[in-house]
Amino acid sequence: MPPLKILIAQGGGPTAVINQSLAGVCLAARHSAAIETVYGARYGVRGILNEDLLDLTSETFTHLESVARSPGAALGSTRDKPDAAYCREMLKVLKAHEISHFYYIGGNDSADTVRIVSEQARASAYPLRCIHIPKTIDNDLVGNDHTPGFPSAARFVVQAFTGAALDNESLPGVYVAVVMGRHAGFLTAASTLARRLPADGPHLIYLPERTFDPERFVADVKAVHERLGRCVVAVSEGVHDAAGVPIVSKLAPTAERDPHGNVQLSGTGALADALCAQIRDRLGIKRVRGETFGYLQRSFAGCVSDVDQREAFEVGERAVRFALSADRDGSVSIKRVGQYAVDYELATLETVAGRTRVMEEHLIDPSGTDVTDAFHAYLQPLLGSGLPEAQRLRAAPVAKRLKR
Amino acid sequence: MPPLKILIAQGGGPTAVINQSLAGVCLAARHSAAIETVYGARYGVRGILNEDLLDLTSETFTHLESVARSPGAALGSTRDKPDAAYCREMLKVLKAHEISHFYYIGGNDSADTVRIVSEQARASAYPLRCIHIPKTIDNDLVGNDHTPGFPSAARFVVQAFTGAALDNESLPGVYVAVVMGRHAGFLTAASTLARRLPADGPHLIYLPERTFDPERFVADVKAVHERLGRCVVAVSEGVHDAAGVPIVSKLAPTAERDPHGNVQLSGTGALADALCAQIRDRLGIKRVRGETFGYLQRSFAGCVSDVDQREAFEVGERAVRFALSADRDGSVSIKRVGQYAVDYELATLETVAGRTRVMEEHLIDPSGTDVTDAFHAYLQPLLGSGLPEAQRLRAAPVAKRLKR
Numbered sequence: 001m002p003p004l005k006i007l008i009a010q011g012g013g014p015t016a017v018i019n020q021s022l023a024g025v026c027l028a029a030r031h032s033a034a035i036e037t038v039y040g041a042r043y044g045v046r047g048i049l050n051e052d053l054l055d056l057t058s059e060t061f062t063h064l065e066s067v068a069r070s071p072g073a074a075l076g077s078t079r080d081k082p083d084a085a086y087c088r089e090m091l092k093v094l095k096a097h098e099i100s101h102f103y104y105i106g107g108n109d110s111a112d113t114v115r116i117v118s119e120q121a122r123a124s125a126y127p128l129r130c131i132h133i134p135k136t137i138d139n140d141l142v143g144n145d146h147t148p149g150f151p152s153a154a155r156f157v158v159q160a161f162t163g164a165a166l167d168n169e170s171l172p173g174v175y176v177a178v179v180m181g182r183h184a185g186f187l188t189a190a191s192t193l194a195r196r197l198p199a200d201g202p203h204l205i206y207l208p209e210r211t212f213d214p215e216r217f218v219a220d221v222k223a224v225h226e227r228l229g230r231c232v233v234a235v236s237e238g239v240h241d242a243a244g245v246p247i248v249s250k251l252a253p254t255a256e257r258d259p260h261g262n263v264q265l266s267g268t269g270a271l272a273d274a275l276c277a278q279i280r281d282r283l284g285i286k287r288v289r290g291e292t293f294g295y296l297q298r299s300f301a302g303c304v305s306d307v308d309q310r311e312a313f314e315v316g317e318r319a320v321r322f323a324l325s326a327d328r329d330g331s332v333s334i335k336r337v338g339q340y341a342v343d344y345e346l347a348t349l350e351t352v353a354g355r356t357r358v359m360e361e362h363l364i365d366p367s368g369t370d371v372t373d374a375f376h377a378y379l380q381p382l383l384g385s386g387l388p389e390a391q392r393l394r395a396a397p398v399a400k401r402l403k404r
Numbered sequence: 405m406p407p408l409k410i411l412i413a414q415g416g417g418p419t420a421v422i423n424q425s426l427a428g429v430c431l432a433a434r435h436s437a438a439i440e441t442v443y444g445a446r447y448g449v450r451g452i453l454n455e456d457l458l459d460l461t462s463e464t465f466t467h468l469e470s471v472a473r474s475p476g477a478a479l480g481s482t483r484d485k486p487d488a489a490y491c492r493e494m495l496k497v498l499k500a501h502e503i504s505h506f507y508y509i510g511g512n513d514s515a516d517t518v519r520i521v522s523e524q525a526r527a528s529a530y531p532l533r534c535i536h537i538p539k540t541i542d543n544d545l546v547g548n549d550h551t552p553g554f555p556s557a558a559r560f561v562v563q564a565f566t567g568a569a570l571d572n573e574s575l576p577g578v579y580v581a582v583v584m585g586r587h588a589g590f591l592t593a594a595s596t597l598a599r600r601l602p603a604d605g606p607h608l609i610y611l612p613e614r615t616f617d618p619e620r621f622v623a624d625v626k627a628v629h630e631r632l633g634r635c636v637v638a639v640s641e642g643v644h645d646a647a648g649v650p651i652v653s654k655l656a657p658t659a660e661r662d663p664h665g666n667v668q669l670s671g672t673g674a675l676a677d678a679l680c681a682q683i684r685d686r687l688g689i690k691r692v693r694g695e696t697f698g699y700l701q702r703s704f705a706g707c708v709s710d711v712d713q714r715e716a717f718e719v720g721e722r723a724v725r726f727a728l729s730a731d732r733d734g735s736v737s738i739k740r741v742g743q744y745a746v747d748y749e750l751a752t753l754e755t756v757a758g759r760t761r762v763m764e765e766h767l768i769d770p771s772g773t774d775v776t777d778a779f780h781a782y783l784q785p786l787l788g789s790g791l792p793e794a795q796r797l798r799a800a801p802v803a804k805r806l807k808r
Contacts, residue, residue, distance in 0.1 A: 014574040016567070039802055053802035066795035072570025074797045079575065096805040163420070163703030166476025170418040171483065175699070267693030268680070269673010276672070289671030294695040295579070299567030302792035303706065388706035391470035393478045398443055398457035401500040 003036030004100040006323075007053070010073040011044040011080075011106030011113070013137065015149030016156075016304045017312035021105045021133050022075065023068035024316020026056055034324060039097065044078030045104070045113055048090040053097070068313065071299045081109050087116045094121075094128060101129045101323045105316075107136040107147075111331050112353040118329040129323045132331035132349060133315050137298045140184040142355045143347045145336040148315055151308035151382035153180070153297045154190035157234075158383060160293060161194035162390045165201035165232050169392075172230035173287025174221060174279050175201070178272045180297050182238040182265055184358045185209050187297070189371045191234035193379055196390055201232025208238035209359050210368045212247050217275070218282045220369060225285060235275060237265040237292075247271065251278070266294060305384030311342060318344040340381035407440030408504040410727075411457070414477040415448040415484075415510030415517070417541065419553030420560075420708045421716035425509045425537050426479065427472035428720020430460055438728060443501065448482030449508070449517055452494040457501070472717065475703045485513050491520045498525075498532060505533045505727045509720075511540040511551075515735050516757035522733040533727045536735035536753060537719050541702045544588035546759045547751045549740040552719055555712035555786035557584070557701045558594035561638075562787060564697060565598035566794045569605035569636050573796075576634035577691025578625060578683050579605070582676045584701050586642040586669055588762045589613050591701065593775045595638035597783055600794055605636025612642035613763050614772045616651050621679070622686045624773060629689060639679060641669040641696075651675065655682070670698055709788030715746060722748040744785035 008025050010018055022040070029035040038056040041047030054075070059067075067074050082090065094102060094117075104114045114132040121128035134141050137153035157179055168175045179188040185207030192202060203224045206212055224231040239247045249263040251274035265271070272290030280288045315332045322332060330346035331353075337343050363375040412429050414422055426444070433439040442460040445451030458479070463471075471478050486494065498506060498521075508518045518536040525532035538545050541557035561583055572579045583592040589611030596606060607628045610616055628635040643651045653667040655678035669675070676694030684692045719736045726736060734750035735757075741747050767779040 010574075014571050040797070040799065051802075051804045051806055054797065054799040055802050056797070056799045059797060059799050063795065063798065066793055067797055069792070070570060070794045070796075071567040072794075073574035076576075077574045093806060097802070159705045159707075160700055162705035163475040164699055166474060166705075167418050167699050167703035170414075170477035170481045172480075267695065268677055269694070269696055270677060273672050273674060273677075289699065290673070291671065291698040291700070292673055292696065293700070295568055295571050295693065296564055296695070296697070296700070299571040301563045301566035301570075301794060303563075388473070389470055390474045390476075390705060391467065392474075393444070393458065393460070393463060393471055394467065395444065395458035395460045395463055398455075398459050398501070400455045402455055402497060 001034065004034050005037040005039065005098055006035055006101035006103065007039040007041060007094065007099045008103040008105070009041035009044050009047060010075045010077050011104055011110040012077060012135070013298055014071065014073040014077055015135055015137050015298050016071045016152040016300070017148055017308050018105055018135050019070055019074045020068045020309055020312035021135065021148060021316035023064045024313040025103055025320055026059065026064055027061065028317040028320035032320065032324060039099070040075045043076035044080065045082050045090060046078045046080050047076065048093050049086065051093050071301055082113050082116065084116060087113065087120055091117060091120050091124070091126070095126055099128065101131065103131050103133055103319055105133040105135050108141055108352060108354055108356060111349055115349040115353040118349060130329040131319045131323050132352065133319045134332060134334065137187060138181045138184050139186040140357045141352055142357045143351045144333045145342065146334060146382060148308060148312035149298065150186060151305040151384065152303065153187055154379060155305045155383050156297050156300055156303045157187055157190045157293065158193045159303060159388060161191040161202055161232070161234065162388065165194060166390055168201060168230050168232050171287065173289060174225060174231045174233070174285055176233045176235060176272055176275050176290045178235050178237050178292040180266060180293065181208065181236050183208055183356050185236050186359060188234050188236040189359065189363070189375055190379055192371050193376065193383065199228055202234040203231050204369045205234040206236060206239050206369065207359065207364065208236045208240060209364060211242045212239035214247070214278060218278055221279055222283055225283070235271065237271060248274065251275070268292070305382060307382055307384045315344065322346045405438065408438050409441040409443065409502055410439055410505035410507065411443040411445060411498065411503045412507040412509070413445035413448050413451060414479045414481050415508060415514040416481060416539070417702055418475065418477040418481055419539055419541050419702050420475045420556040420704070421552055421712050422509055422539050423474055423478045424472045424713055424716035425539060425552060425720035427468045428717040429507055429724055430463065430468055431465065432721040432724035436724065436728060443503070444479045447480035448484065449486050449494060450482045450484050451480065452497050453490065455497050475705055486517050486520065488520060491517065491524055495521060495524050495528070495530070499530055503532065505535065507535050507537055507723055509537040509539050512545055512756060512758055512760060515753055519753040519757040522753060534733040535723045535727050536756060537723045538736060538738065541591060542585045542588045543590040544761045545756055546761045547755045548737045549746065550738060550786055552712060552716035553702065554590060555709040555788065556707065557591055558783060559709045559787050560701050560704055560707045561591055561594045561697065562597045563707060563792060565595040565606055565636070565638065566792065569598060570794055572605060572634050572636050575691065577693060578629060578635045578689055580637045580639060580676055580679050580694045582639050582641050582696040584670060584697065585612065585640050587612055587760050589640050590763055592638050592640040593763065593767070593779055594783055596775050597780065597787065603632055606638040607635050608773045609638045610640060610643050610773065611763065611768065612640045612644060613768060615646045616643035618651070618682060622682055625683055626687050629687070639675065641675060652678065655679070672696070709786060711786055711788045719748065726750045
């Protein structure tokens with residue numbers, strides 16, 4: 001067999017560890033006698049369509065490791081969702097460059113692209129091994145215990161709420177932070193791991209797995225504020241009413257829409273501001289602060305779970321091993337073993353492609369505004385080592401001498 | 405002399421290291437044979453007024469060190485700006501508890517409170533040593549090279565822009581992030597330390613030291629976007645027009661106001677959203693994302709400059725030494741020695757109280773949308789060790805085989 005030429009691309013929203021997977025593929029390819037050349041496509045599938053490719057073969061090992069530690073998609077990414085015609089054009093480029101393996105790091109849309117290309121290659125009898133490598137901070141891939149990128153984003157959310165809750169204790173009021181995740185609430189739920197003592201925030205969480213009722217929201221905040229004199233709230237950007245209409249488009253009708261007509265959820269503070277206005281207007285609480293974590297959740301340099309880094313690298317490595325040894329295309333998936341180790345399997349592309357996982361019912365507290373202990377057990381090992389501490393004073397009050 | 409009883413309080417916005425200063429005072433007091441008891445006031449000066457005090461003497465050394473590493477104001481803070489009558493009531497409480505030293509950790513408003521209490525104590529011949537301990541993420545205290553809290557907040561801004569710029573390279577568009585600092589642009593300017601290569605973001609910064617012209621802003625973004633196909637912008641929350649009117653109240657007239665009638669700058673995404681709308685509407689650029697870093701800048705757990713931690717502890721330690729040895733009240737101030745060490749002096753309270761430092765002219769680039777090399781030399785040593793890296797691929801393009 002002649003030495004192989006392989007191609008890798010990155011799709012969808014970048015993460016803090018998506019370059020680990022890129023490095024994992026590159027370095028596993030170097031360790032394989034069968035593979036000679038590694039190409040990377042600029043800006044995801046669009047780079048394949050445009051024949052905008054880089055030859056990664058000359059990158060040094062040391063430099064690839066540095067790139068792996070950097071957030072963002074080093075090859076560039078895309079929001080393109082290729083249809084059959086788009087994929088046929090991609091296949092022409094893959095054939096022209098005699099590519100033997102196509103690796104695509106991304107979410108369920110990217111898995112669907114890999115599925116289409118895989119079918120087209122087989123239909124045209126072109127020998128192409130197609131492997132999807134999982135990535136998404138939303139943790140919404142079916143068939144995976146969790147997905148690379150999620151643990152680091154979850155860690156960001158935990159560290160953010162750890163500090164925000166202490167800040168809210170210092171200057172009491174209501175604090176509402178909007179967290180990413182259009183359909184799956186894992187990242188919003190991660191905020192609960194910032195708690196240490198019973199009265200710690202976040203005191204309420206609102207997930208896209210539950211219908212959001214603005215009346216109930218105001219009543220919930222009122223109850224916590226009356227009890228503690230403060231309230232910290234985590235809200236998923238994807239909260240919606242019973243008909244599935246995003247709350248941001250109901251409370252802030254001027255919010256931006258994307259070309260598909262979907263309300264823009266990220267890159268705007270509209271939802272947090274609208275929810276704060278509800279609290280301020282309805283409850284008359286003075287200190288109400290809204291915040292939208294936004295892109296920092298997936299890109300903040302220096303906030304990463306070491307467990308996530310390692311696994312993101314390994315899914316890349318294992319993708320190459322599967323491509324060389326398996327007799328079919330597929331999606332690398334993460335399986336949990338005990339508390340805590342992981343193993344990797346090659347799922348069929350149909351398992352993952354275009355499907356969306358949401359939080360399993362047993363992870364959500366019956367109240368709908370909290371998680372269960374099972375969620376804590378699920379997330380804790382993913383957050384990695386060296387989480388910062390949040391300690392309070394334990395000093396005793398001084399007896400009063402004046403009548404005040 | 406009988407053993408002394410001292411009191412400490414924390415005021416204004418918390419920081420990532422304000423508890424270091426608290427610990428610094430507590431531990432220096434323990435090392436002094438003259439001091440026997442350390443009280444802390446809950447929620448700043450309000451806790452003195454309300455006689456809401458804690459006895460910190462029984463806190464363990466180990467626990468105080470843990471508290472020191474936690475963000476937020478461990479004693480609680482306040483936005484109260486005491487007048488003479490308020491201070492007279494405070495003084496009654498200080499006298500009732502036979503307090504010999506009053507330490508107040510805070511910004512220029514807190515320094516002013518210390519000044520008033522100091523004058524009243526002297527006027528009533530009550531022997532009270534009053535020491536202001538500097539703290540502010542805005543870095544706007546006169547007479548200080550920099551102030552504890554600023555370096556850690558600056559580090560957050562640098563790490564945020566390092567990641568945001570890589571994210572923006574991955575999925576090109578316009579990214580506008582609003583940074584804290586009502587009057588002083590130091591924190592916004594810190595974003596420029598995220599750059600590594602000439603085309604790196606942030607490409608434009610807008611400081612409160614300069615008049616903000618919305619027309620010029622749109623033209624600036626257009627020019628960068630045409631040159632690079634993307635644009636990363638850092639905007640101070642305090643940007644204003646020639647008359648000093650905040651831009652947020654001009655572009656987003658429905659923005660919230662505080663009880664003093666000032667437009668609320670933090671805890672809302674209004675300014676970022678309004679600026680993004682300008683770009684979208686005027687330039688027709690599709691991918692425009694706005695973000696407001698908000699409270700994470702001062703509270704994010706686990707993002708701290710070790711230099712800042714050390715200095716914040718030391719200003720607390722030195723405050724106690726000054727109180728015991730100096731023959732007057734004052735404000736502990738940080739002086740830079742070479743590149744890079746610091747020394748501490750006891751400035752008069754009048755030097756600091758109620759005055760606001762802004763960025764010195766030689767730190768701002770003539771364009772008004774960038775900083776000078778002098779600013780980089782100023783900030784770099786404050787950011788601390790172990791800043792995360794941001795590396796790009798260096799691979800060569802692959803020759804095209806298809807005519808595309």
